[in-house]
Amino acid sequence: MxxxxxxxxxxxxxxxxxxxxxxxxxxxxxxxxxxxxxxxxxxxxxxxxxxxxxxxxxxxxxxxxxxxxxxxxxxELLEAVMRRTLDVLVSSGEETLRDVADPAERLAAVIASHVAFHARNPRAAKVADHEFHALTGQVRQDILQQRDAYETVWSSILSAGVHDGTFKDRGTVARLALLQMTTGVAHWYRPHGELKIPQLCERFAEMGLALMGASREGRALEACDVNLPDTQLLLRRAELTIEPREKPTGL
Structure with a gap:
């Protein structure tokens, strides 16, 4: 534009x-x-x-x-959609992780932020996830750099947890598994389904902790053992103005 x-x-x-x-x-x-x-x-x-x-x-x-x-x-429309989507995804994650130091709580928080974003903005999230291949030139490099930086945040959380003994060392596949699992929410979540977004965030945080073998003093950690971010705050941060909430009138 x-x-x-x-x-x-x-x-x-x-x-x-x-x-x-x-x-x-x-x-x-x-x-x-x-x-x-x-x-x-x-x-x-x-x-x-x-x-x-x-x-x-x-x-x-x-x-x-x-x-x-x-x-x-x-x-150019695709570029705008990709940039705006990733800007909100990244900023909402950054805000959610601010002042959170414990690796287990950071993992639960970034999972909850990611899940809330994808549940609230499924169409934009699917475009950002699946249409990257259509980008070219400098735009492609810019978007790739932004995606890599976001994934590095996840890697650093996992590494810190492994270092202090909170997590088991699952290798780089753990980050990929967590991101794939949480990103998939955009494909199947429905607001009128069995789970509302707060319950969805809690379930995924618990699965993420379990995947990493999270524990303290020899006891496995569950979602109830960490301070999960407020879901309404997550949803406000994840609000994406370009997400279509209804079918275009011309279709």
Whole structure:
């Protein structure tokens, strides 16, 4: 989503910021948000390569020519969806882990944050997880770096727990297993199902502790033995404005 600098050149801001002047800014922001939500829905349903720019315009009820005011291509829409999704995922995790020092509580907290995000934002999470392969060039490198940094947080928690004897050493496969397990929530969780998000976060925290063989003084740790973050706070941190909460009206 390009802007024009004072010298007339194009500048592509991080995350696809709008170009409108102050008199039209509110309406432009709402239109951009509507387009991003529509793109997120379609990318999650059909995949990036299965979605055309006209598909997005038609579903959003916007002329294709008007779309180019906000994005030069569907690649730019995907970039905006990916950046905004990962920005919120990373920031919510950072906020949740702040001032938490114990490895077992840090693991339970990052699991709960990750699960809450994926349960609340399933479509955007699926796009971020499955459409990375469609990114190219510097954008791909930027997103990869952000993903790697997020996964490093998980690795450091596990390493610290192994070092102080809280966790068993499961090797690097433990991080992969935990992330795969918790990310999968976006694919099957339904708000009207058996478990609500608070119970879901607790169950996954308990499974994560069990997977790592977490213990204190020879006794296995369960979720009830650690301070889990408040779920409502997690959900506020995980709120993602581009997540479509309903089917686009044009579909």
């Amino acid at each position: 390009a802007t024009t600098n004072q010298n007339g050149g194009n500048r592509r801001p991080r995350g696809g910021r709008i170009r409108a002047g102050s008199s039209r800014r509110a309406q432009s922001e709402q239109t951009e948000l509507h387009l991003l939500r529509t793109a997120t829905w379609l990318f999650s349903e059909r995949g990036f390569h299965g979605t055309g720019i006209r598909d997005i315009a038609d579903a959003a009820g916007v002329a294709v020519s008007a779309m180019y005011y906000y994005a030069s291509s569907k690649d």
